[in-house]
Amino acid sequence: MFVIQQNAIKCFWRIQKITMKSIINFSLLISLQVCCHQFPEYPDHDHVHKDINSNKHQDLPLAEEEKYPNYHKIVSSNAEFAFRFYQQIASDAAVKNIFFSPFSISIAFALLTLGAKSETRDQIHKALAFNLSDIEEREIHEGFQQLIYVLSHPRNKVQVNIGNALFIEESLKFLPKFLEDAKTLYEAEGFSANFSVPRLVKKQINDYVRNKTHGKIAHAVEDLEPTIVMVLVNYMFFKASWKKPFNTHFIRKEDFFIDANTTVQVDLMRRTDYYNIFHDEDLSCWVVEIPYEGDATALFILPDEGKLEHVEAALVRETLSKWRTSFTYKNINLQIPKFSMSTSYNIKGLLRRMGVTAVFDNTSDLSGITGKRDLKVSEAFHKTLLNIHESGTEAAAVTIIEFMLRSAPAHVSHSIRFNRSFLMICIDKQTEIITFLGRIMNPTEE
Numbered sequence: 001m002f003v004i005q006q007n008a009i010k011c012f013w014r015i016q017k018i019t020m021k022s023i024i025n026f027s028l029l030i031s032l033q034v035c036c037h038q039f040p041e042y043p044d045h046d047h048v049h050k051d052i053n054s055n056k057h058q059d060l061p062l063a064e065e066e067k068y069p070n071y072h073k074i075v076s077s078n079a080e081f082a083f084r085f086y087q088q089i090a091s092d093a094a095v096k097n098i099f100f101s102p103f104s105i106s107i108a109f110a111l112l113t114l115g116a117k118s119e120t121r122d123q124i125h126k127a128l129a130f131n132l133s134d135i136e137e138r139e140i141h142e143g144f145q146q147l148i149y150v151l152s153h154p155r156n157k158v159q160v161n162i163g164n165a166l167f168i169e170e171s172l173k174f175l176p177k178f179l180e181d182a183k184t185l186y187e188a189e190g191f192s193a194n195f196s197v198p199r200l201v202k203k204q205i206n207d208y209v210r211n212k213t214h215g216k217i218a219h220a221v222e223d224l225e226p227t228i229v230m231v232l233v234n235y236m237f238f239k240a241s242w243k244k245p246f247n248t249h250f251i252r253k254e255d256f257f258i259d260a261n262t263t264v265q266v267d268l269m270r271r272t273d274y275y276n277i278f279h280d281e282d283l284s285c286w287v288v289e290i291p292y293e294g295d296a297t298a299l300f301i302l303p304d305e306g307k308l309e310h311v312e313a314a315l316v317r318e319t320l321s322k323w324r325t326s327f328t329y330k331n332i333n334l335q336i337p338k339f340s341m342s343t344s345y346n347i348k349g350l351l352r353r354m355g356v357t358a359v360f361d362n363t364s365d366l367s368g369i370t371g372k373r374d375l376k377v378s379e380a381f382h383k384t385l386l387n388i389h390e391s392g393t394e395a396a397a398v399t400i401i402e403f404m405l406r407s408a409p410a411h412v413s414h415s416i417r418f419n420r421s422f423l424m425i426c427i428d429k430q431t432e433i434i435t436f437l438g439r440i441m442n443p444t445e446e
Contacts (some may be wrong), residue, residue, distance in 0.1 A: 003173060004022075008019075008174060009058075009440075010271075019391030020231035022089075027209070029303055029437045038406075046087060047162055049287075054126055054220075058385070059357070064244070070139045070142040070143040070146055071143040071144075071146040071147045071150065071433075072143075073135050073139055073140075073143055073166065074130070074135070074139075074140060074143040074144065074147070075431065075432045075433060076129075076317060077106075077127075077128060077129040077130050077135075078102060078103060078106060078433055078434055079320060079434055080129035080267055080317055081106055081128050081318075081339050081436050082102035082103075082125070082434045083101055083315040083317070084100065084129070084354065084441075085102055085350065085354070085436075086100075086102075086107070086312075086315060087312070088317070088353055088354060088435055089345060089350065090309070090312055090439070094390055095259075095441055095442075096343075096441060096442075096445075097341050097343060097438070097439060097440055097441050097442060097445060098343065098437075098438050098439040098441075099191050099341065099343045099384045099386050099424075099436065099437075099439075100343065100345060100382055100384055100436070100437060100438070101107070101236065101382075101384070101435060101436050101437075102434055102436075102437060103236065103433055103434065103435050103436075104234055104235075104236050104380065106128050106144075107144055107148075107162070107164070107186065107234050107236075108164075108232070108234040109124050109127075109128060110124075110128065110140060110141065110144050110186075111164060111182060111185075111186045111188070111232070111234065112124065112232075112366075113125065113137075114178055114181045114182060114185070114358075114369075115175075115178045115366050115367070115368035115369030115370075116359065116365065117365045117366075117367055117368055117443070118365050118369060119363065119365070120358040120363070120364050120365040120366065121365075123356045123357065123359065124354055124356055124359065125137075125140075125173055126151070127223050127351055127354045127355055127356045130209075132134045135173060137140045139342070139359045140353045141181070141185045141186075142185070144185065145184070145185045145186070146194070147431060148162045148186065148187050150430065150431055151236075151238075151428060151431065151433075152187075154175055155333065157241070157292065157293040157294040158238070158239075158240045158292065158294030158295050158296045158428075159238075159239050159240070160236065160237065160238045160239075160428075161212070161235070161236070161237040162234075162236045162237075163188070163189065163233070163234070163235055163237075164171065164182065164187060164188040164189070164232065164233060164234045164235075165188060165189045165190065165191065165207055165208065165232070165233040165235075166182070166184045166188060166189075166190040166191070166230060166231075166232050166233075167181075167190075167191050167193040167201065167204065167208075167230065167231040167232075167233070168190060168191070168192060168193060168230050169193060169194075169195045169229035169230060170192055170193070170194055170232060171229075172370070173370065174369060174370055175368065175370060175371050176371065177368070177430045178252045178368055178369050181321060184378055186234075191204065191208075195206075195224065195226075195228050195229055198223075198224040198225075198226065198228075201228075201231075201426060202219040202224050203220050204219050204230055205221045205233065206218065206219060206221055207234065209221075209233065209235065212235045212237060212401070213235060213237055213346065214237065216385050217383070217385070220383075225378075236435070238435060240292040240293050240294055241292060241293045242290070242390075243291040243292055243293050243317065244268035244271060244273050244289075244290075244291075244295070245390055245445060246270065246271050246336075246338075246390035247270075247271065247390070248390050250269070250270040250271070251268065251269050251270070251338060251390065252267070252268055252270070253265050253266070253267060253268070253408070254266060254267075254268040254335075254419055255419065255441070256268075256337060256419050256420065256442075256444075257419060257420040257421075258420075258421070258441060258442050264441045264442060264443070264444045265444075266337040266339060266419075266444060267337065267338040267339075267392050268335050268336070268337055268338070268419065269335065269336055269338050269389075270326045270333065270334070271333075271334050272331070272332070272333045272334070273331065273332075273334070274329055274330065274331050274332075275288055275289060275290065275326065275329070275330070275332055275417065276288070276289040276327035276328070277289075277328060277336060277414070278323055278326045278327050278328065278330055280322075280323065280326075283303075283307070283310060283311050283314050283319070284304040284307040284310065284311070285297055285301055285302060285303040285304060285307060285311045285325075286301070286302040286416050287300070287301050287302075287323045288300045288302070288332075288334060288416055289324075289327060290299075290334070290336075295428060295429045295430040296427070296428055296429060296435075297424050297426075297427055297429055298424060298425065298427070299320075299323065299424070299425040299427065300336060300418060300422055300423070300424055301325075301422055301423040301424070301425070302416060302418055302420070303422070303423075305420065308421050308439075311423065312423070312439070316321070317425075320425070330414065332414045332415065332416055332421075333414070333415040333416070334416055334417070335415070335417040335418060335419070336388070336418045337418060337440075337443045338386075338389050338390065339388055339440070339444065340385075340387040340388075341385075341440070341443065342383070342384060342385045342386070343382075343383070343384045343385050343444060344381065344382070344383045345381065345382040345383075345385075346379075346380065346381060347380035347381060347382050348360055348377065348378075348379055348381075351380065359376060359377045360376060360377050360378070361376060362376065364376035364377070365395070397404070421439065421440065421441050422439070422440055423437075423438065423439050423440075424436070424437070424438045424440065425437050425438075
């Protein structure tokens with residue numbers, strides 16, 4: 001717990017800092033901005049809390065984690081949400097790149113359900129693909145707690161930094177339980193902010209995010225409305241290297257076919273080596289697993305010409321499982337583009353289409369946060385940055401959610417050239433969590 005005295009919220013909850021040494025990195029940020037009116041005074045016991053050790057990481061004993069691996073219970077939900085959310089984006093982006101982190105979005109909205117009640121909470125659970133007939137709400141939060149712990153500890157050259165932060169208006173009073181649970185279950189840390197001076201709060205948040213994402217997200221918050229009183233930030237920074245780096249001497253300019261009539265020039269990287277590959281005859285696509293050092297891997301999916309929509313329509317958990325259990329290890333000539341791209345999404349609009357409506361309107365019940373039904377989500381955004389090169393991949397993402405008050409080896413068997421639209425799925429092999437999901441339509445499009 002932490003102390004709120006004389007309407008000021010002190011800095012709290014520090015997340016263990018992880019040094020990043022390798023080449024590939026994925027950075028995620030989710031931020032929630034809350035608008036409010038004049039809050040009535042609470043009794044003292046509602047906003048006076050015991051202090052905590054703000055520098056201590058909340059470790060789960062490994063024995064307990066192995067005995068109660070609740071994170072396994074949310075892996076399938078993560079995959080289902082990832083593909084359903086992808087379909088929503090794809091329906092609006094017929095000829096555009098797609099890249100987002102389903103895991104980061106899930107963490108932020110799962111954290112939000114700590115303070116959500118009734119229909120507001122139920123709609124979020126359903127959208128995140130959680131069926132409370134199969135999993136208890138406690139197990140959902142404990143599953144994310146364990147995932148944050150497992151992923152945040154360096155293992156096998158894969159290093160991940162995951163955390164949450166609350167930037168809170170000095171006069172805002174929160175319920176102790178919400179803050180305690182946010183710290184214990186979601187590794188949250190907090191900062192006092194004077195939202196009456198939006199310029200300073202904007203700099204405070206952007207500096208924090210820039211630091212946590214190693215400079216990848218420089219402008220997480222573009223504007224802050226005068227009524228905003230809280231910004232909740234979720235970030236994930238992942239870093240690793242290709243297990244088999246591409247030789248810079250073999251990079252060549254090649255045509256990349258956006259469609260039958262449009263081509264662009266890209267740097268195509270080449271490597272002849274053994275990879276797990278599979279040609280899905282039913283879906284007419286190649287699947288190549290390109291591993292990173294340690295417990296991370298990426299699936300690159302190359303649909304046959306004219307079959308992109310066919311493959312996208314079949315993106316479900318069962319398809320992913322089929323691909324991963326059907327690989328054969330073969331020597332191939334692999335060619336993938338070297339490129340950078342960025343994307344931005346309105347999560348509010350996408351989640352509304354997935355049935356999450358209450359939290360965005362005046363029926364919102366987030367009374368588990370302040371003790372009153374006085375908050376609602378006003379906006380939600382997600383931004384990403386992806387850079388694929390010969391040594392690995394660099395990526396960053398930011399999601400903004402605004403809240404308001406309710407008012408050459410041997411024989412080469414095949415050459416697989418990713419010189420047309422393809423899909424990319426990044427997976428943590430130890431937990432099976434999908435960290436990133438995307439579609440590359442035009443590698444030259446920023």
